[in-house]
Amino acid sequence: MDKFRMMFQFLQSNQESFMNGICGIMALASAQLYSAFEFSCPCIPEYNYAYGIGLLVTPPIWFFLLGFVLNNNVSMLAEEWKRPTGKRVKDPTILRYMFVSITQRSLIAPMVWISVTLMDGKSFLCAFSVNLDIHQFGNSTLIDGMTEVEIVKLLAKIPCKNIFNQPEVISREAASRYIKCISQAFGWVFLLLMTLAAFMIRAIRPCFTQAAFLKTKYWSHYVDVERKLFDETCKEHAKTFAKVCIQQYFESISGDMRSFHKHRSSKDDSDDDDDDKKKSDEDKLLGIRDQDDMNKVLWNWHTCKPPLALRKEQLDGESHEGLIPNGDVHGVSGGPNGYANGHAPDLPKREWAAYYSKV
């Protein structure tokens, strides 16, 4: 029981911690992408703002969508949303819960990008350097001698250290420090707001809807597990279906051949052990022991596949002679040939009556 519990904990923690792990990896990827990205402000009045704000806003959107793409539960949500009602009533709270949890996870990487961008300050500097009040940082006498256009061009060059060529008009460091400081303030406030929002949702929510929340959590987890189990059951079924289908195909071919070649293995009455071993080998061979037989099997498999309909036990063959249907119940385990169920490859096939019912 203890071992089971440990394994179970590992499995369960795997399911959730898998999604959390992906979430964390994406956040790290976002930070790493930012540091690897070579930010190069155009330093041209018309393009600065677009570049700066574009870099602040576009990658987060991309990460958000990527989060949806990488999350397995999105297809589950879509399926649950779109299915016809049928015999199972649809519960909108479950859909909401699934959507909210997917969105929460997808929002982490964009948040990391935005915080890192704001803390670093380069994109803010690039976007807003033209809006600076030049008199605060510059030499008024020199500034008055310049035209509007020249002033704007100069301000736009502030983010670029190497092309800024008029340090006597404006102190570039002071101006960039100022804008960076505003950017960092925005960054911290943004982080604080996000944390407060998360706090309100996680810590205060139990005040309102705890019982309903437990129900919703259970049933949304159920939908996920059910879907996985259905896939598993289908796979198992397909495997078994294929196995039995192929078995019957081999047998049908071997049946044809055997009546043609008159193969009869009569030597398996010796030992019990040998008996079992030979039986299993016999079973595995499915009656094909000959190159020509095998070639015919392979040829027919491509040219004439069997129908997708499994027969129930042995059905065809001659009618039985010798077994008297007298209702004698001693036939429980055995009858004349010693087999209660399972096929007897070396004996004429019997007819049975089989009645399967759902009741």
Add this chain to the structure above:
Amino acid sequence: MDRLKLVLQYFQSNSESISNGICIVLALISVKLYTSFDFNCPCIPQYNKLYALGVMFVPPLIFFFLGILVNRHTGVMMDEWLRPIGKRSKNPAIVKYMFSAMMQRALLAPMVWILVTLLDGKIFICAFSMSVDPKPFSGMPNNTGLDLIKLMAKVPCKEDMIFRNSTFRKAVSRYVRCYSQAIGWSILLFFILLGALGRLIKPCFDDHATNLQTRYWSNYLDIEQKLFDETCVLHCRDFARKCVVQFFEGMREDAVLRLPLSPEVRYRGEEDMVDEEEERLHGITKQEQMDQLLQTWFQCKPELDVTRMAYRPRVCVTWEDHNGQTLYSDV
């Protein structure tokens, strides 16, 4: 690998030590964040103090809320606090104990940030360089044309042109940093003393027995909630499995074959080795059946009721011979 597993198991076994572990990780993140943060003092009189104090106090707030959020016990405590009484009476001491434990853990990372800030000194210099009286310091540049406040506000900024190689700037910075570190160390000493005193004196005032009880029951609540979640997940899995199997079997069709009944056929009881392959097929043996099954799975999901499967009656068979005497019976 084994040893790592053991260590992880140890940490996971005790839920208190998980919380401690998370708390320490948050404190380390706080230090790392401080070192990687590019502190950028504006060096403008109106904004210095605002910026510096903002950087000193806003991140601790963030870490505090984060500390409460990532702590599992928050949920347990809120549940216990808000639940209706029902059949289990409420003990406010437990909620108080959990609240204080949660607060203590959540306050560690903010304290670490504030201490690191003070011991490093940059923020203090940025905030309070303007309040320094420059007279005791020699070498103040007096040819810049800036008034005193503006000049002092520029002290934190090393790269500024007026302070190139200036001993004045270095002296003022050192002075303010020294104050900052003094305050930092005093706060640290104060908290350590407080903690030590609390540990030593508390048992004198507390009822140890009640304390033991409170600790036991708060741990119990935590474990109970974990087990409940686990049981729900296990149940969910079983429920889903039965529902799916029931659905498969519901799609089976009756098969009638008109052939003479052989006495060798008998009901396969539980003692027999059930043919696993047949079992896994659940009676679905045709392509059309499978297609129909898959279509129905989407169009008309089965209702959430596995009573039929869970309480499937076992057929009891009685074998009689031709005289009516019972030969064998499952009953």
